[in-house]
Amino acid sequence: MKFIDETLITVRSGHGGSGCVSFRRERFVPRGGPDGGDGGKGGDVILETTSRKRTLYHFQFKRDFKARNGQNGQGKQKTGRNADDIIIEIPPGTLVTDAETGKIVKDFVHPDESLIVAKGGRGGQGNRRFKSSTNRTPRFAQPGEPGEELTLRLELKLLADVGIIGLPNAGKSTLTRAVSSATPNVGNYPFTTLTPSLGVVQAGWGEPFVVADIPGLIEGAHKGAGLGIQFLRHIERTRILLHLIDASEIDPDHPLSVYETINTELALYNETLAKKPQIVVLNKLDIPGASERAEMFRAAAKGMQVMSVSAATRDGIEALISQLIQLLDNHS
Template sequence: MKFIDETTIIVQSGDGGRGCVSFRRERFVPKGGPDGGDGGKGGDVLLKAAPNKRTLYHLQFKKEYKAPSGGHGQGSQRSGRGGEDLIIPVPVGTAIFDAETGDLLYDLVDPDRTVVVARGGRGGQGNAKFKSATHRTPRFAQPGEAGQRLTLKLELKSIADVGIIGLPNAGKSTLISAISSARPKIADYPFTTLTPNLGVVASHQGEPFVVADIPGLIEGAHEGAGLGIRFLRHVERTSMLVHMIDASTLTPDDPLKSYRMVNHELAMYSDALARKPQLVVLNKIDLAGTDQLADPFCQALPGSKILRISAATHKGLDALKQHIRRQLDALDETQ
């Protein structure tokens, strides 16, 4: 599935309803005055930063969005009903541009922020509003104003829901290529990944989610060592972390060495980053002897959920995607 990070849509707010031309026609009131009501306001079109939307995928199938128009005014000074607003959910981090001018209109970086991108037309006034001492029987009313029509370009600038972290050569790029349509460069030397690779993971239980393999962290990363602070900033923008460890490199005398080092770098950079939810994954479990090396690691972290996978052979990847999906849903509920 393609990662949809930009799209163009057309939005149109509702037209205002027209005012009514009407006169009282009651018995025993020989000279009934004007009583035409006003038209209703057209509905606005709004975009809302929705935390449960992670891509612009849901907008690629429908390109035009129109809010309802306002109702027309009626006699007895009854106003027309206002058109309902149309709210279009987009992911947090969506930038909204005028497609014709290229101007940035809004940048939805805060969850649940809602902006009006097209205002509904004002309803026309009925003839009752035009009665005066010199004009007692106005036979005209205002038409409603037309709604606004805009072409918007939407760009998703948030990096990912899930950041895959770990030492160089832990298998992060192999994992993202196995669970998504991303095709990052993969090699057996350090720092193969020089920029975060994004991939969208299809889910049968909900909306797709976006993962990023973050370039390998090394000791001193919080001070700029290796690829350093530049990519720790990207990690900070994710909702959760998958901490990937090469099971073949574990040592029985200190199985948590690499795990502690990476978490130390996160904590030295940011307390908030250190508190970010983590799912620990032991990779390359298909290699001979890795199960025996993994046992001491799991024993050293009692009570922690640790998954054993092989990104190369796809072993355990379905369970991994299900755990990520459940954890993202749980985070959505707490927001």
């Protein structure tokens, strides 16, 4: 179980380009003055939060970031080109510290915050800048300022994007295992899960996201029955809820009863939680008779978006993941 995502990255800003030593050479002008241009500025390294990123997963593939150096100045007063800045995207909620000193660089909270973490060196001045009445032919120029290099620690308190709710035994932990790297315990009895756990879902495409597996909810949960209610606050900040239902247990006389029980508990606990976008997922479709009951549910749940899976056999899991990615994109 992992609630904190953490990684080290190294950043290096570009050196400034050096100033140039050069003298004008023209026909008929015997001793032209100094005309060495200034060096260009080295590139900055900038951290920027974006709501497109939800985890630090992308740093598994790239951890070193080097901005280019500024171009050296040239003759004929030509200034070297400034190097481009590098922008590193991080998810909101990332705490950045200097790995060596432990000092906080910045606690990035919201999307679209940015900070230059390594400043590119200034370009050196060309020799024409050093011309004076006492030295009309300066044979020196300034070197560029060096860039900075440092190692940063990025820590992200994982916030779940998708909260999985449902009765005890619906298969929430099994589903969490099927979609993510997390390995919560699974058991054929209610209240197997005693504390929430988070799993990062890494599909082959799209931005990874985080699911929260919480203990099952039961009727009366808002008054403290069962365990789930203490943990509902863990999913108050998720963007969508995945409402998981054991299809083999759907009551043919009242196909929606379990679904309604859970939603009533949610609403009694907290109106905003009840208003979160929900995707209904019917589970255990591999059990004989479950698909007939699933059909009854669909018929009763007119217009509602309902998906069917078997967390145990992984049937329908890929389709579910792409649906979740789409929903998250719509509710970011």
